[in-house]
Amino acid sequence: MKYQRPVGGRVAAVVAGILAISGQHLLTPLSLLHWHNVFQHLYYLPIVYAGLTFGWRGGVAAAVLAGLSNAPHNFxxxxxxxxxxxDQILDVPLFCAAGILTGVLAERGRKQRADLERTTARLTEVYQKLQDNFERMKRAERLFALGQLSAGLAHELRNPLASIAGAAGILQRDLRLEHRDAECLGIITKECQRLNGLLTHFLDFARPRAPKYQTTDLRVVIDSVVELTTHAAGEKAIRLRPEISPQLAPVACDPELLTQVLLNLIINAIQATPDGGEVLVSAGPRNDRLLIQVRDEGWGIAAADRDRIFDPFFTTKENGTGLGLSVAHQIVEQHGGMLTAAENSGKGMTFSVSLPLRHERPHEA
Ligand SMILES: Nc1ncnc2c1ncn2[C@@H]1O[C@H](COP(=O)(O)OP(=O)(O)OP(=O)(O)O)[C@@H](O)[C@H]1O
Ligand SMILES: [Mg+2]
Structure with a gap:
């Protein structure tokens, strides 16, 4: 950074310069007129310096001081x-003009420099942002390529997996196996099912299909999901209670994709709720939107995890894939809606799906 003498020091230099010149005027005999001429012109130095340093006001102040301090000599x-x-007295307005002119020019120069510095700072910031975006774009491109690759791999894994599960099924059916072998085949079948579920979830996430809109009665969707999950709820003696508003009109949506969303939410709710609890599934219009809620009496979600539950592969379950909520979130967004989670005032969580109340299928791009 450039060194700048303190303000007090610069004022003192100007005042001392002017007083020294006026002193020389007083001490030098009038017969040495050429020296007085020199002294008179020397006044311009501190005046111009004051104008450059303190602006036009500083220039005028120095010019006035020069006039006043030279007054005894003039008298x-x-x-x-x-x-x-x-002649000397008439020089004072010229001193003032010189002070004002240098002050104004110096101030303009300073302002231009400050503008330039601001523009440079802004340009540097924009350049930095551009650089960051470029980096992010490169990363996104790499991730996209990786996503395509893993989606292709996941797809290819399904065929051999189906063959393994099929072969295990044939062995289980056709052979009179010893207890231990039968147990091993059971494990093979179960793990194949689990891997198949994981691959299905992953493919749903990696290659989401566009919604196929049709006018849908959500009662039918909710009833079918409740039926599909009754078995899982029954195993824990959990009561599944649908509560559907009589004002619920048919809406345009993809019933298959919405079934997938509700299945993920209700299964999560059942898994979180302790034996004998209740899971409430409600649906109805709310402020020009359609609101579907799944409310459980479970253990809730720790504050630190709440921001991460919609991230792919985030799970706190031993056998979870962590893809259920991210798939659901993606589907709801494709429908132009929102999926949110909120803690209940008592215990458990409520997951809310808010959808635009479309009665006709939207124009697809
Ligand atoms: N109703 C809920 N109550 C408490 N925690 C929940 C609830 N729903 C989701 N979570 C938390 O969010 C995490 C992510 O849920 P998500 O459905 O995406 O994956 P998952 O259930 O763990 O696995 P998957 O759905 O593939 O079986 C869960 O592991 C759990 O910690
Ligand atoms: Mg889940």
């Missing part, structure tokens, strides 16, 4: 050399 010489003294 003493006006009797002997009136022309000379008047």
């Amino acid at each position: 003493l010489s006006i009797g002997a050399m009136p022309g000379y003294a008047i």
Whole structure:
């Protein structure tokens, strides 16, 4: 950074310079007129310096000080050399003009420099942002390529997996197996099912299909999901209670995709709720939107995890894939809606799906 002398020091330098020149005027005999001429012109130095340093006000102040401090010399010489003294007095407006001019020019220069510095800072910031975006784009491109690759791999894994599960099924059916072998085949079948579920979820997430809109009665969708999950709820003696508003009109949506969303939410709710609890599934219009809610009496979600539950592969379950909520979130967004989670005032969580109340299928791009 450039060194700048303190303000007090710069004021003192200007004042000292002017007083020294006025002192020379007083001490030098009038007969040495050429020296007085030199002193008179020397006043411009501190005046211009004051204008450059303190702006036009500083320039004027220095010019006035020069005029005042030279007044005793003018007073003493006006009797002997009136022309000379008047010349010197008339110099004062010229001093003021010089002070103002240098001050104004210096201020303009300073302002231009500040503008330039601001523009440079802004340009640097924009350049940095551009650089960051470029980096992010490169990363996104790499991730996209990786996503395509893993989706292709996942797809290819399904065929051999189906063959393994099929072969295990044939062995289980056709052979009279010993207890231990039958147990091993059971494990193979179960793990194949689990892997198949994981691959299905992953493919749903990696290659989401566009919604196929049709006018849908949500009662039918909710009833079918409740039926599909009754078995899982029954195993824990959990009561599944649908509560559907009589004002619920048919809406345009993809019933298959919405079934997938509700299945994920209700299964999560059942898994979180302790034995004998209740899971409430409600649906109805709310403020020009359609609101579907799944409310459980479970253990809730720790504050630290709440921001991450919609991230792919985030799970706190031993056998979870962590893709259920991210798939659901993606489907709801495709429908132009929102999926949110909120803690209940008592215990458990409520997951809310809010959809635009479309009665006709939207124009697809
Ligand atoms: N109703 C809920 N109550 C408490 N925690 C929940 C609830 N729903 C989701 N979570 C938390 O969010 C995490 C992510 O849920 P998500 O459905 O995406 O995956 P998952 O259930 O763990 O696995 P998957 O759905 O593939 O079986 C869960 O592991 C759980 O910690
Ligand atoms: Mg889940």
